[in-house]
Amino acid sequence: MSKLLRAAVIGVxxxxxxxxxVYAEMEDVQLIAVADVDQAAAVRVANIYGVRAYADYRAMLDMEPLDLVTIAVPTRLHREVAEEAAARGVHLFVEKPLAGSVEDAQAIIDAARTAGVKLGRRPHRAL
Ligand SMILES: NC(=O)c1ccc[n+]([C@@H]2O[C@H](COP(=O)([O-])OP(=O)(O)OC[C@H]3O[C@@H](n4cnc5c(N)ncnc54)[C@H](O)[C@@H]3O)[C@@H](O)[C@H]2O)c1
Structure with a gap:
């Protein structure tokens, strides 16, 4: 059996x-945890799938053995969250738009390259 990809979502x-x-439905992916500053929202979603909830996404990145993370926080925060995740060697799947400025988008691309992680951005109609 192939290895399950361990995924989490930041911003639910x-x-x-x-x-x-969708992660919970995918055969090759195991949803491990979700994070949201709105702790009630995180717990609500986590309880649906029987996974752990975090109010602090950095704590989740430090605690959970993740392969990839969806970044679905407000666009202005994509860069900060992407840099934190990439620095921990976690592959990135970022909601569109990738960032709110060209500078932030380039910083995310650079962070992924430096860390050697994949960077994906959701295309139209993927969900
Ligand atoms: N809603 C849409 O139809 C839609 C469509 C396409 C793309 N997007 C993109 O998806 C992303 C999220 O949009 P949304 O509509 O889901 O927004 P939303 O406001 O519904 O959800 C964002 C969530 O992020 C959480 N959050 C905020 N700061 C956080 C932090 N520091 N750490 C953890 N969680 C934090 C909020 O509490 C909230 O639950 C944006 O980039 C947006 O452009 C949204």
Whole structure:
């Protein structure tokens, strides 16, 4: 049997909830945890799938053995979260738009390259 990819979602608002649902449905992926500053939202989504909830995504990145993470926080925070995840060697799947500025988008690309992690951005109609 091939290895399951261990995934988490950061930001479980409108879009992050969809990512959590799809990860939970995928055969080759194991949803491990979700994080959201709105702790009640994190717990609500985590309870649906029987996974751990974190209010602090950095704590989740430090605690959980993740292969990849969806970043579905508000766009202005994509860069900060992507840099934190990439620095820990976690592959990135970022909601669109990748960033709010060209500078932030380039910083995310650079962070992924430096860390040697894959960077994916959701195309239209993937969910
Ligand atoms: N809603 C849509 O139809 C839609 C469509 C396409 C793309 N997107 C993109 O998806 C991303 C998220 O949008 P959304 O509509 O789901 O927003 P949302 O406001 O519904 O959800 C964002 C979530 O992120 C959480 N959050 C905020 N700061 C955080 C932090 N520091 N750490 C952890 N969680 C934090 C919020 O509490 C919230 O639950 C954005 O980049 C947006 O452009 C949204």
């Amino acid at each position: 608002g409108s879009m992050g909830r969809n990512h959590a649902r």
